[in-house]
Amino acid sequence: MDQRKHPVILTIDDEENIRESFRLFLEDYDYNVLEASNGQEGLEIFAREQPDLVLCDLRMPEMDGLEVLEKIKQQAPDTPIIVISGTGVIGDAVEAIHQGAWNYLLKPIQDMSVLIHAINQALERSRLIVENRAYQEHLEEEVTRRTEALQKAIKDLNRSHLKLKESEEKYRSIFENLQDVYLEMRLDGEITEISPSISSFTQYRRESLLHTNVQNLFPSLQDREHLFARLKAENKISDYELYLLDQDETLIPCSLNASFQSGETFQDDRICATLRNITERKQAAARIEYLAYYDALTELPNRRLLLDRLEQNISRARRYGLYGAMLFLDLDRFKNINDSLGHPVGDALLKEVAQRLLHDLRAEDTVSRLGGDEFVMLLSDLGTNENEAAAAAQLKAEKIKNHLAKAYDIDGHELHVTPSIGVAMFPSSQGEQESGNDILRYADTAMYRAKDDGRDTIRFFLPSMQAAADTRLAIEKELRYALERRQINLFFQPQVNSRGDIIGAETLARWEHPDKGFISPATFIPIAEATGLILPIGEWILRTACEQLKNWNDQGLDITHLAVNVSPRQFRQPNFIAQVQGILDETGADPTRLGLELTEGMVIDNIVDTIEKMQALKKLGLELSIDDFGTGYSSLAYLKKMPLDILKIDQSFVRDIETDVNDAAIVDTIISMAKHLDLKVIAEGVETRFELDFLENKGCRLYQGYLFSRPIPKDQFTELLRRGTTLSQD
Ligand code: C2E
Ligand code: CA
Ligand code: CA
Numbered sequence: 001m002d003q004r005k006h007p008v009i010l011t012i013d014d015e016e017n018i019r020e021s022f023r024l025f026l027e028d029y030d031y032n033v034l035e036a037s038n039g040q041e042g043l044e045i046f047a048r049e050q051p052d053l054v055l056c057d058l059r060m061p062e063m064d065g066l067e068v069l070e071k072i073k074q075q076a077p078d079t080p081i082i083v084i085s086g087t088g089v090i091g092d093a094v095e096a097i098h099q100g101a102w103n104y105l106l107k108p109i110q111d112m113s114v115l116i117h118a119i120n121q122a123l124e125r126s127r128l129i130v131e132n133r134a135y136q137e138h139l140e141e142e143v144t145r146r147t148e149a150l151q152k153a154i155k156d157l158n159r160s161h162l163k164l165k166e167s168e169e170k171y172r173s174i175f176e177n178l179q180d181v182y183l184e185m186r187l188d189g190e191i192t193e194i195s196p197s198i199s200s201f202t203q204y205r206r207e208s209l210l211h212t213n214v215q216n217l218f219p220s221l222q223d224r225e226h227l228f229a230r231l232k233a234e235n236k237i238s239d240y241e242l243y244l245l246d247q248d249e250t251l252i253p254c255s256l257n258a259s260f261q262s263g264e265t266f267q268d269d270r271i272c273a274t275l276r277n278i279t280e281r282k283q284a285a286a287r288i289e290y291l292a293y294y295d296a297l298t299e300l301p302n303r304r305l306l307l308d309r310l311e312q313n314i315s316r317a318r319r320y321g322l323y324g325a326m327l328f329l330d331l332d333r334f335k336n337i338n339d340s341l342g343h344p345v346g347d348a349l350l351k352e353v354a355q356r357l358l359h360d361l362r363a364e365d366t367v368s369r370l371g372g373d374e375f376v377m378l379l380s381d382l383g384t385n386e387n388e389a390a391a392a393a394q395l396k397a398e399k400i401k402n403h404l405a406k407a408y409d410i411d412g413h414e415l416h417v418t419p420s421i422g423v424a425m426f427p428s429s430q431g432e433q434e435s436g437n438d439i440l441r442y443a444d445t446a447m448y449r450a451k452d453d454g455r456d457t458i459r460f461f462l463p464s465m466q467a468a469a470d471t472r473l474a475i476e477k478e479l480r481y482a483l484e485r486r487q488i489n490l491f492f493q494p495q496v497n498s499r500g501d502i503i504g505a506e507t508l509a510r511w512e513h514p515d516k517g518f519i520s521p522a523t524f525i526p527i528a529e530a531t532g533l534i535l536p537i538g539e540w541i542l543r544t545a546c547e548q549l550k551n552w553n554d555q556g557l558d559i560t561h562l563a564v565n566v567s568p569r570q571f572r573q574p575n576f577i578a579q580v581q582g583i584l585d586e587t588g589a590d591p592t593r594l595g596l597e598l599t600e601g602m603v604i605d606n607i608v609d610t611i612e613k614m615q616a617l618k619k620l621g622l623e624l625s626i627d628d629f630g631t632g633y634s635s636l637a638y639l640k641k642m643p644l645d646i647l648k649i650d651q652s653f654v655r656d657i658e659t660d661v662n663d664a665a666i667v668d669t670i671i672s673m674a675k676h677l678d679l680k681v682i683a684e685g686v687e688t689r690f691e692l693d694f695l696e697n698k699g700c701r702l703y704q705g706y707l708f709s710r711p712i713p714k715d716q717f718t719e720l721l722r723r724g725t726t727l728s729q730d
């Protein structure tokens with residue numbers, strides 16, 4: 001670029017008043033201003049006038065700013081371009097920076113000094129680049145020239161020593177004043193020359209490096225070998241990026257330009273190189289990368305990164321038959337806060353909201369801010385059952401809703417906000433190949449429905465899912481009062497030996513709802529578990545079962561084993577052992593007659609803690625069984641370590657004994673495994689004579705199932721106990 005007295009600035013903008021205001025302002029600063037009212041005209045003027053800097057609007061009819069930017073970049077890559085963008089199109093600005101714009105300004109420009117500052121800065125940087133390049137070229141020429149001179153001098157010893165010395169001195173001065181590092185080495189890696197400027201960005205001094213091996217500076221063998229190989233093949237290499245290891249072990253990113261200089265003999269072959277510290281360039285690149293994928297205010301992923309992850313999630317979900325959910329959150333009446341308390345308070349609130357959302361996140365989920373007060377939560381891998389996944393998404397949404405509704409303390413203001421949340425599940429059960437954008441739109445639509453329905457609510461995109469969610473919510477609400485309203489009851493199902501003699505019973509919960517009738521534990525126990533209601537309910541069941549056990553024994557009715565189901569959340573309570581102990585003490589039930597049924601999943605979850613707890617329960621005298629055995633993933637190794645008494649073969653295997661050879665084989669294996677581990681084994685769900693005979697044949701001796709008795713109310717079970725057998729009516 002020639003250094004013109006008055007730099008020429010081209011402004012491309014379709015709005016005449018903006019061009020006009022730029023021109024009037026910039027002319028005051030002695031800039032020559034050219035104007036173009038559209039991209040095409042801008043490019044023509046650019047080609048003709050070669051301006052020193054371009055100011056370009058991003059949103060223009062016909063040809064938009066990004067296209068103008070691209071064309072100018074092709075023609076004159078070094079011309080500084082500053083893009084001007086409206087606040088609604090920040091994404092375009094980031095994109096423009098990606099495509100090589102030097103800077104961007106947001107419209108309207110209220111403070112013109114920002115404009116002048118950006119222009120001066122860009123022109124200064126442009127000048128430095130040009131200067132630096134000229135200097136670099138000059139340096140390279142110098143190096144070549146000097147090498148030739150040296151070779152000549154060696155060949156022609158008669159040449160004047162004086163001349164050589166002059167050349168040497170000139171070279172020295174360049175060498176010593178370099179900003180970049182000049183480096184010369186032999187092919188075996190010995191450093192034969194290095195400029196003092198190495199001290200400008202490392203802790204090394206020239207003298208300590210001379211005649212050492214370059215491998216100390218560049219520890220990566222792979223980088224070195226690659227570099228040497230390319231130099232041998234191409235003689236010259238530019239902008240080769242590698243890491244330099246400083247004396248204090250920090251790594252400094254560098255860019256290297258090098259050429260291969262062949263000498264008289266193999267011994268004299270050299271690699272001459274210049275080395276530049278590119279830490280700043282790297283940091284700038286990282287910052288831009290960050291801006292392109294993250295929201296600057298909350299540091300959450302932005303829409304772009306979210307959609308990226310969403311696409312990945314959708315394809316994984318399709319491949320493995322998994323379900324995930326997208327929660328779209330919008331804060332209710334956030335604008336009021338912004339308007340009445342000001343943007344700084346609004347921003348602080350958004351940050352706090354982001355923190356709360358992050359807090360509620362599992363590692364595999366993503367929370368993102370789309371802009372304004374809109375947040376999105378991507379929940380992945382919610383399991384392979386769509387209804388259960390929807391239930392999990394609903395629970396999560398409720399948890400978030402409650403968490404966000406808690407008071408905020410921002411700058412001494414106590415603030416309250418509620419979210420409206422829309423939920424969309426993916427992939428959709430219709431099997432449509434919807435994109436990430438589609439899912440996001442569904443969730444957005446659902447969120448608007450939540451707003452329409454009075455805000456501070458959760459709405460599913462699909463009406464069928466909304467109906468299921470309403471049911472779950474209703475059950476959850478009523479479950480809260482089920483205990484105190486005495487709607488929960490215990491039934492007992494006999495456990496028998498081959499002769500049908502009662503050797504024990506399993507306690508099964510029943511919920512008798514005044515309007516809805518009987519609600520299955522298969523429906524309400526998972527809801528109780530998910531909401532934490534299982535803790536009071538489970539405690540009540542255990543206490544009631546113990547009271548009953550004591551009562552039967554006091555009546556002289558000999559029941560030797562009463563099993564109670566324990567759900568994972570109950571078992572994981574830190575004070576679970578103390579609770580069991582307390583209940584046994586209060587009720588006076590005989591601990592050796594009490595059994596607890598645990599499931600495989602909870603036993604595997606935290607093996608050390610589990611075994612400790614199981615041992616403590618054994619010490620109290622209880623019997624422990626593994627419920628639904630075979631459906632989880634217990635390994636023999638775990639089982640061996642656990643103080644167990646009973647395996648319960650899951651009823652799904654028993655049901656298919658007749659038709660499925662695999663299930664028959666599994667049952668066979670479980671029975672022999674139990675024998676091997678010296679455990680009792682009970683088969684659940686025995687409904688037919690055939691099943692009984694099969695099990696008997698394989699060595700199973702204990703049974704539970706409709707063949708003998710359904711779960712029955714207390715009084716009926718008391719009757720059975722009096723008789724001692726379930727088979728009397730046969
Ligand atoms: P589970 O522990 O596997 O209980 C056995 C289930 O199989 C019971 O269903 C029982 O009624 C049923 N059943 C028994 N024999 C037969 C049979 O021959 N054929 C068929 N088809 N079914 C049979 P229920 O009572 O509906 O309980 C379902 C599940 O709910 C239980 O499965 C258990 O996981 C849970 N549950 C029930 N009561 C409680 C409780 O008090 N606490 C906890 N934590 N969970 C409970
Ligand atoms: Ca059970
Ligand atoms: Ca079971």
